[in-house]
Amino acid sequence: MGTALLRLQGVVAGYGRGDVLHGVDLTVEEGAVTCLIGPNGAGKSTVLKTVSGLLRPKRGRITLLGRDIGGLSPQAVLSHGVVHVPQERSLFPSMSVWDNVLMGGFVLRDRAVVRRRIEHIADRFPIVANRRHERAGSLSGGEQKIVEIARALMLDPVLVLMDEPSTGLDPRARQLVFHTITEINEGGRTVLLVEQNARSGLAIAHHGAVMESGRVRLEGTGSSLLADPEVARLFLGAAPANRG
Amino acid sequence: MNRLSAAGLARGGVVMCALVAFPFVFSQHWVLNMAFFVLMYAGLAQAWNLLGGYSGYISLGHVAFFGLGAYSEAILFSHIGIGSRGFLPLLVLPAIGIAVALTSVPVAWVALRTRHMTFAIVTLTLLFVVQQLAFNLRGLTHGSQGVSVPSPTFSLYERPFYLALLAIFALATLVTWHVRRDRLGLMLFAIRDDEDKARGVGVRATEAKVFTFAVSVGMTAMIGAVWAYYIGYVYPQFAIDPLVMIGSLLPVFLGGAGTVWGPVLGAFILVPAQQWLAYRYGASELYLIAYAAVFLAIILLLPRGILPSIADMVARRRDGRTTPRLPVGSAREEIAS
Numbered sequence: 001m002g003t004a005l006l007r008l009q010g011v012v013a014g015y016g017r018g019d020v021l022h023g024v025d026l027t028v029e030e031g032a033v034t035c036l037i038g039p040n041g042a043g044k045s046t047v048l049k050t051v052s053g054l055l056r057p058k059r060g061r062i063t064l065l066g067r068d069i070g071g072l073s074p075q076a077v078l079s080h081g082v083v084h085v086p087q088e089r090s091l092f093p094s095m096s097v098w099d100n101v102l103m104g105g106f107v108l109r110d111r112a113v114v115r116r117r118i119e120h121i122a123d124r125f126p127i128v129a130n131r132r133h134e135r136a137g138s139l140s141g142g143e144q145k146i147v148e149i150a151r152a153l154m155l156d157p158v159l160v161l162m163d164e165p166s167t168g169l170d171p172r173a174r175q176l177v178f179h180t181i182t183e184i185n186e187g188g189r190t191v192l193l194v195e196q197n198a199r200s201g202l203a204i205a206h207h208g209a210v211m212e213s214g215r216v217r218l219e220g221t222g223s224s225l226l227a228d229p230e231v232a233r234l235f236l237g238a239a240p241a242n243r244g
Numbered sequence: 245m246n247r248l249s250a251a252g253l254a255r256g257g258v259v260m261c262a263l264v265a266f267p268f269v270f271s272q273h274w275v276l277n278m279a280f281f282v283l284m285y286a287g288l289a290q291a292w293n294l295l296g297g298y299s300g301y302i303s304l305g306h307v308a309f310f311g312l313g314a315y316s317e318a319i320l321f322s323h324i325g326i327g328s329r330g331f332l333p334l335l336v337l338p339a340i341g342i343a344v345a346l347t348s349v350p351v352a353w354v355a356l357r358t359r360h361m362t363f364a365i366v367t368l369t370l371l372f373v374v375q376q377l378a379f380n381l382r383g384l385t386h387g388s389q390g391v392s393v394p395s396p397t398f399s400l401y402e403r404p405f406y407l408a409l410l411a412i413f414a415l416a417t418l419v420t421w422h423v424r425r426d427r428l429g430l431m432l433f434a435i436r437d438d439e440d441k442a443r444g445v446g447v448r449a450t451e452a453k454v455f456t457f458a459v460s461v462g463m464t465a466m467i468g469a470v471w472a473y474y475i476g477y478v479y480p481q482f483a484i485d486p487l488v489m490i491g492s493l494l495p496v497f498l499g500g501a502g503t504v505w506g507p508v509l510g511a512f513i514l515v516p517a518q519q520w521l522a523y524r525y526g527a528s529e530l531y532l533i534a535y536a537a538v539f540l541a542i543i544l545l546l547p548r549g550i551l552p553s554i555a556d557m558v559a560r561r562r563d564g565r566t567t568p569r570l571p572v573g574s575a576r577e578e579i580a581s
Contacts, residue, residue: 075446092437103434107446 093137142173305367313465330396345462500549
């Protein structure tokens with residue numbers, strides 16, 4: 001840890017003529033889980049879309065290990081090893097679990113690599129092996145999210161972007177998803193996580209950033225942000241701190 | 245390379261041997277005539293399934309290519325003759341299939357820019373456009389007078405036609421089976437589920453769809469060519485007939501769209517029933533009422549078709565689960581093995 005894997009400098013981006021990001025500066029360290037929190041409309045998901053190429057930055061720089069990736073197409077960003085697990089369900093519901101995971105490595109031409117990776121993933125994610133023939137659409141929301149994460153690993157990414165993975169999940173499923181994120185991070189993946197559930201997100205994060213109105217307002221370690229009374233008051237549902 | 249299990253190979257071999265032996269065991273003309281139409285619709289359903297069942301693009305215009313195949317055969321051999329033994333029209337079938345497949349590419353490229361119901365309507369329009377062309381390009385098709393194909397003098401008339409259809413049916417089944425386990429199958433199933441997501445993970449959707457369309461209509465055209473030679477006369481209203489289209493679609497939905505054997509099962513159930521109704525009640529087309537009833541019954545009782553419903557039931561009984569599984573062998577482990 002310590003090397004900057006992803007760096008955003010003064011990134012301005014938005015939809016149509018309106019800007020959502022007004023100069024975002026953020027550094028994601030290699031091997032770490034970085035969690036972005038903030039209120040609705042703060043621009044958290046827009047940061048991920050801009051990094052993954054779904055949105056083109058109007059100004060500013062995005063570098064991955066020093067190489068400029070700002071404005072590249074989603075496929076080009078993917079080829080640099082950056083995968084995006086979107087907030088909405090992204091599996092193919094009538095295809096089997098196994099086929100869905102295979103789709104994650106669709107752009108890979110080398111069958112031996114595909115075989116090796118899917119076997120490795122099936123070892124690490126028992127649901128992929130145990131329920132390989134079942135339709136992905138028949139899995140619960142939490143299970144689908146796990147398969148989505150497993151699928152994202154087919155490209156052996158250097159950076160996994162996760163957009164609110166716990167949205168719409170029950171507490172048990174949420175716990176499973178966060179446990180999985182921790183596991184893939186321990187396996188050496190860098191994760192940039194956007195999370196509405198700030199407490200759970202920060203709890204597994206090495207580094208956290210608070211976004212507001214399209215800018216990063218506050219940064220620190222996950223634990224320091226969790227302990228910050230202002231963050232607690234605004235995002236963690238705690239009682240207002242007595243600053244007397 | 246696809247792996248073929250010994251059991252699968254044995255099953256396929258037994259079925260094929262039985263089908264090859266059939267016209268040598270039964271020689272009654274009415275039986276062979278019925279078998280001819282069973283194989284014809286099984287082949288058409290299988291060819292249609294490759295596009296409609298796998299990619300979800302419901303084409304209502306495949307019969308236009310059936311007609312193109314029929315007219316290609318009829319026009320060609322009304323000019324050059326069928327040769328002394330009469331096998332020449334059957335030997336050129338691959339050439340007709342390839343020619344029609346290539347001709348279909350620009351049509352497919354335009355039609356496949358639409359999706360869902362729009363695609364169905366565009367292809368339905370194609371059916372009527374080609375039919376009108378057949379009526380009106382009199383210099384080529386003789387319009388409503390039709391084109392005749394010289395009649396062969398086979399010792400048992402139906403047998404060579406049956407065997408030619410069997411070869412095309414086997415080809416269609418082999419292609420369908422192979423694609424299901426191939427990278428192309430993965431692409432088509434992803435397109436069926438969500439084309440935009442499929443493109444997002446790197447699927448070249450347009451190429452996959454156009455290629456599949458061409459292969460599918462190429463096989464359809466070959467079947468049309470055999471039909472033209474068998475019937476001996478090609479009229480626009482019969483060569484490009486919406487009823488043939490319905491007869492190609494219904495077996496797919498009855499047996500199970502997107503499965504390898506579902507369309508075959510559907511055809512082996514529906515076509516004998518339709519033929520029996522036609523013999524029993526004459527050419528009154530009462531069978532259409534039965535078709536409508538079957539279609540309604542499928543939608544209400546077996547929306548996924550016979551084979552997927554059976555697979556679900558077996559899976560539920562086996563492991564007490566309620567979640568549906570895919571038919572056995574649908575996963576593409578082969579890609580990763």
